[in-house]
Amino acid sequence: MPISLIQPEFKVHIDYDKCHKCGRCVQQCGWSVYSFNERPIPDDSKCRACHRCVTYCPAHCITIRKNDLALRDNANWSPALRQGVWRQAETGGVMLTGMGNDKPYLSIFDHLLLDACQVTNPSIDPLREPMELRTYLGRKPSAVEVTSDGNGGFRLAEGAGVQKNIKLDVPIIFSPMSYGSVSLPVHRSLAMAAERLGILMNTGEGGLHADLYPYADNVIVQVASGRFGVDPEYLNRGAAVEIKVGQGAKPGIGGHLPGEKINREVSETRMIPQGSDAISPAPHHDIYSIEDLRQLIYSIKEATDYKPVGVKIAAVHNVAAIASGIVRAGADYVHLDGFRGGTGAAPQIIRDHIGIPIELAIAAVDQRLRDEGIRNQASIIAAGSIRSSADLAKAIALGADVVAIGSAALMALGCHMCQGCHTGSCSWGLTTQKPELTRRVDPEWGAERLTNLVSAWSHELQEILGALGVNAVESLRGSRERLRSIGLDEQTGRILGVKPAGV
Amino acid sequence: MTPVTELTKPAAAEVAKPIEGYLQAVPEARVDGGVATIDARGIYYKHLNEVVRRCLADGAKKVVLESVNGQRYIGTGLKGAGTRIEVHGTAGQDMAMFMDGPTVEVFGSAQDGVGNTMNAGRVIVHGDAGDVLGYGMRGGQVFIKGDVGYRVGIHMKAYETRHPVMVCGGKARDFFGEYMAGGVLVLLGMDSRIGGPLVGGYIGTGMHGGVIYLRGEVESWQCGKEVGTFPADEKDLATLRPVLEEYCEAFGIDVDEVLSMPFTKLVPISHRPYGKLYTYV
Numbered sequence: 001m002p003i004s005l006i007q008p009e010f011k012v013h014i015d016y017d018k019c020h021k022c023g024r025c026v027q028q029c030g031w032s033v034y035s036f037n038e039r040p041i042p043d044d045s046k047c048r049a050c051h052r053c054v055t056y057c058p059a060h061c062i063t064i065r066k067n068d069l070a071l072r073d074n075a076n077w078s079p080a081l082r083q084g085v086w087r088q089a090e091t092g093g094v095m096l097t098g099m100g101n102d103k104p105y106l107s108i109f110d111h112l113l114l115d116a117c118q119v120t121n122p123s124i125d126p127l128r129e130p131m132e133l134r135t136y137l138g139r140k141p142s143a144v145e146v147t148s149d150g151n152g153g154f155r156l157a158e159g160a161g162v163q164k165n166i167k168l169d170v171p172i173i174f175s176p177m178s179y180g181s182v183s184l185p186v187h188r189s190l191a192m193a194a195e196r197l198g199i200l201m202n203t204g205e206g207g208l209h210a211d212l213y214p215y216a217d218n219v220i221v222q223v224a225s226g227r228f229g230v231d232p233e234y235l236n237r238g239a240a241v242e243i244k245v246g247q248g249a250k251p252g253i254g255g256h257l258p259g260e261k262i263n264r265e266v267s268e269t270r271m272i273p274q275g276s277d278a279i280s281p282a283p284h285h286d287i288y289s290i291e292d293l294r295q296l297i298y299s300i301k302e303a304t305d306y307k308p309v310g311v312k313i314a315a316v317h318n319v320a321a322i323a324s325g326i327v328r329a330g331a332d333y334v335h336l337d338g339f340r341g342g343t344g345a346a347p348q349i350i351r352d353h354i355g356i357p358i359e360l361a362i363a364a365v366d367q368r369l370r371d372e373g374i375r376n377q378a379s380i381i382a383a384g385s386i387r388s389s390a391d392l393a394k395a396i397a398l399g400a401d402v403v404a405i406g407s408a409a410l411m412a413l414g415c416h417m418c419q420g421c422h423t424g425s426c427s428w429g430l431t432t433q434k435p436e437l438t439r440r441v442d443p444e445w446g447a448e449r450l451t452n453l454v455s456a457w458s459h460e461l462q463e464i465l466g467a468l469g470v471n472a473v474e475s476l477r478g479s480r481e482r483l484r485s486i487g488l489d490e491q492t493g494r495i496l497g498v499k500p501a502g503v
Numbered sequence: 504m505t506p507v508t509e510l511t512k513p514a515a516a517e518v519a520k521p522i523e524g525y526l527q528a529v530p531e532a533r534v535d536g537g538v539a540t541i542d543a544r545g546i547y548y549k550h551l552n553e554v555v556r557r558c559l560a561d562g563a564k565k566v567v568l569e570s571v572n573g574q575r576y577i578g579t580g581l582k583g584a585g586t587r588i589e590v591h592g593t594a595g596q597d598m599a600m601f602m603d604g605p606t607v608e609v610f611g612s613a614q615d616g617v618g619n620t621m622n623a624g625r626v627i628v629h630g631d632a633g634d635v636l637g638y639g640m641r642g643g644q645v646f647i648k649g650d651v652g653y654r655v656g657i658h659m660k661a662y663e664t665r666h667p668v669m670v671c672g673g674k675a676r677d678f679f680g681e682y683m684a685g686g687v688l689v690l691l692g693m694d695s696r697i698g699g700p701l702v703g704g705y706i707g708t709g710m711h712g713g714v715i716y717l718r719g720e721v722e723s724w725q726c727g728k729e730v731g732t733f734p735a736d737e738k739d740l741a742t743l744r745p746v747l748e749e750y751c752e753a754f755g756i757d758v759d760e761v762l763s764m765p766f767t768k769l770v771p772i773s774h775r776p777y778g779k780l781y782t783y784v
Contacts, residue, residue: 093782226658227639231622232580232601256777271641271662272684277711277775281682285657286597286616286635295575295616299597302552303580348784423783 005086010049011065012042018061025053025062030427030437031420048418052427084348095349098421098431100249100342100385100407103352108359108488109391113501115482117469124471126462132472133458135402137200137240138165138308138332140376163332164308166239168402169198170458171473172392174450175337175383175406176222176244176312178204180257180266180278181344181421182410183438184211186430189413189446191215196451202404205244205255205280207269208234220310223300225254226280228270232303240308240332241300243293245284248341248384251314251355255280256345261424261433294329301330308332315339315361315384316354320368327369327378335404336361338384342407344431345422358384359398363496366399366478375478389460398496399478412453413446522547525574532558532566539563544570548595552576559586567591573614576600578607584624596633599626602643615652618645623665627753631673631696640667640686646750649673649694653703654681659713661685670750677703680769681727684712687746691718691761706730707769711776715769716743718761726769729776735766 014025016039026034033046034053047064054062071079084095117123124131145157156162174190181204188211190201195218202220203212207229212219221238223230235241246252257278267274287293297309311326312335313319323334338358343351362382369375382400385407386392392403411417414428421431429440465473468482476482484501485493493500521527525547532554533540539558543551551574558566564586568577571592578588579597584604594609597616604624612630618637626645634652637645642665650673657678659667667686673695679702680688692701701719708727716735726732735743740762751758 087782087784091782094780095784096781097784227620227641230601230620230639231641232582232603235580235601258778259775267662271665272660273662273712276684277777279682279684279709279711279777281658281709285654285681286619286638295596299576299579299600299616299619302549302576303601347781419784 004090006083007069008044008067010047011044011067012047013063013065014040014042015061018059020059022058024056024058028052028056028427030425048420050416050418050427094347096345096422097348097351097419098343098345099417099419100340101352108357109394111486111488112394112498113484113486114393114464116467121469123469124466126466130471131462131465133170133461135168135171135473136165137168137379137402139163139378142376166308170454171396171402172454172457173199173402173404174201174409175404176202176204177406178206179209179269180206180261182431183429183433183441184209185438185441185443185446186413187212188443189441189450190409191219192443192447193450194218196447197454200239202242207271208237209269213237224280225284226278228272228278235300235304240310241304242310242312242335243296244312246314247343248314248337248339248355249343249351250346251316252282253350254282263433266433290325290329293326297330310335312337315356315358317356319361320364323365324368324372327374331378333379333381335381336365340385341383358382360495362395362398362400367497389457392457393461393464394483396473396476397479397483401477409450412449413441530554534563537564538567540567540569542570543568543574548574548576578602578605581605637667637669641665642667645669646753647671648754650697651675654678656680656683656688658682658684659686659688661713668746670746675702678705680707680710680715681705682709683707686713689716709776710771711774712771717767718764720767729771730769731772733768735768739768
């Protein structure tokens with residue numbers, strides 16, 4: 001019998017006429033594809049098509065192709081399904097993978113179109129006129145008391161009931177990615193960029209490394225079921241605290257960072273022994289109800305002199321009712337993560353088959369909170385595959401206050417979506433703790449690229465707002481009248497609160 | 504820091520609007536030689552804990568809370584090893600949560616969540632306590648004299664010099680020490696007011712670190728498949744004795760009487776219970 005029925009997914013082709021025989025590909029590949037015997041010799045079976053070698057080859061002589069092995073066509077049994085069966089028959093294991101859902105489900109964002117002004121109300125040129133993107137994250141009062149300032153103006157009265165909000169210069173933040181799942185230079189890049197952009201990064205559940213303390217005003221610290229690195233100091237450092245209940249890529253599933261990724265520094269930050277598995281139970285064992293959630297929210301508020309506390313959940317079938325409960329439990333924001341959200345490691349079967357699209361979740365939650373008259377009590381953060389400023393604008397028009405980007409942020413740092421995060425061997429130095437790989441990311445370089453990305457999206461959002469004839473992102477929020485659907489069924493349109501194009 | 508006496512009082516209209524039966528009023532603190540005494544009768548937890556924090560910030564070394572009746576979050580998030588809080592009455596949920604140093608002693612019972620995600624310090628409860636005690640606790644000691652509820656000691660963990668210890672004097676329900684990753688969890692079954700076995704089912708399910716000691720025996724059906732059960736030997740008892748000595752000192756119990764019965768020791772079979780569960784795609 002052969003060792004494995006699974007054939008390599010990619011073919012590594014080296015044009016040896018051009019090859020310098022310098023061995024840089026051998027050195028750059030985190031997956032150990034290359035050996036060297038007078039010239040580099042690739043082992044196709046190890047290649048994940050991350051293009052690290054391609055990018056760094058001085059002779060540009062490496063090409064990665066799909067391994068175009070023909071399997072008899074079968075629309076029911078895709079090659080991937082057949083491979084899954086072979087793999088599990090070989091190992092008996094749960095298939096673990098990284099990044100977001102890659103299955104060809106309908107993208108609702110791609111079936112929504114934005115409006116623009118023509119003739120009767122003028123569009124605005126954002127290059128020459130002010131265009132406000134500033135967004136405040138947190139609970140807004142139902143009413144405020146004002147007093148006259150004596151000059152015909154008004155000021156907020158003292159004790160007007162305005163609670164702490166976080167000022168964001170643009171409605172984009174970085175998604176939670178824990179130190180441990182990503183490397184320290186990634187965390188530093190995100191924190192530095194967040195500070196420059198006037199936005200937030202999120203620690204994820206792995207604690208806050210001391211290198212990030214100077215950026216604490218631009219950091220959301222997360223509390224998940226494993227409570228890694230959570231102590232009063234950690235809670236008080238962040239601008240806000242987030243209770244992580246669920247993640248879009250693996251709703252209802254806990255986390256499991258293998259011992260191999262727990263080196264000395266990760267162990268210090270998580271406050272667990274080196275080399276031990278970091279197991280996050282599926283539920284928080286002190287949250288079995290909305291009342292319990294309220295208890296945790298307020299225990300964190302008591303321990304932090306009433307900082308904003310948010311709750312992150314995966315978008316699941318009953319998301320609107322759950323979000324309503326979260327807001328009533330006292331959360332200052334609800335962070336919704338759609339079924340396409342990324343992950344450092346998740347069982348493939350969970351990643352690809354559980355949850356609902358973020359577009360529907362935003363619309364359902366926004367509508368429910370409005371219907372119940374509590375929309376002002378919490379902000380909505382939307383995540384789970386925000387791929388461009390168009391997705392950003394559409395998410396806001398559907399009812400989100402802010403979007404969070406994770407996969408896009410990693411791509412800015414070099415990620416090619418090879419889906420190998422769970423292996424701990426990321427050639428780009430992102431989802432690994434191996435020092436020879438992590439040092440590939442220079443935080444200064446990373447921060448600049450992240451800043452560029454978010455700045456570019458912000459400019460594009462301003463252009464979109466200008467075309468819509470509004471001068472503040474506030475005017476687009478929940479304004480579904482400015483969206484039209486194309487090629488969506490009527491039921492989906494109703495849930496989205498969006499009319500079909502042409503109407 | 505504003506002195507206690509200058510705290511802004513809530514508006515009369517707010518006081519008149521009690522929350523869940525508690526008054527929204529800032530209680531008076533009687534300060535005498537570093538000891539602050541507060542009458543908690545009918546006071547909403549937020550105002551009560553605010554005054555406790557202010558008293559400690561003003562230099563009080565000990566805060567005595569009288570007539571406590573279910574107020575939440577007493578000692579939650581407090582730091583500083585030298586401080587001490589005495590609770591007379593029944594402490595509410597999440598007492599000593601995230602606590603990092605102080606000692607909290609309850610002359611009465613406590614509800615759920617005592618020592619939740621606690622970092623350091625000591626909690627002594629002279630009565631019973633509820634569910635989810637010491638969840639994710641990383642250090643310090645929790646001593647309960649009487650019975651405890653479900654999910655006690657879940658995911659306790661150790662880190663470097665921090666070794667959390669929880670000793671419960673009565674009986675416990677299901678999920679004792681589930682997911683435990685470190686520390687010492689002890690159940691004595693001595694001071695109990697409930698019937699049934701010493702401990703329920705699912706003991707140490709998913710356990711991957713630390714140790715559980717039970718005074719008495721358990722059936723195999725009660726234990727999670729991740730734990731191994733052994734009679735505690737002399738070496739085990741030698742490590743257990745100092746823990747029990749501290750516990751007995753807190754409650755005035757004879758340590759030799761506690762150690763007069765055989766103990767069962769539960770430890771994880773593997774430190775990587777799920778290490779072979781996955782195949783990488």
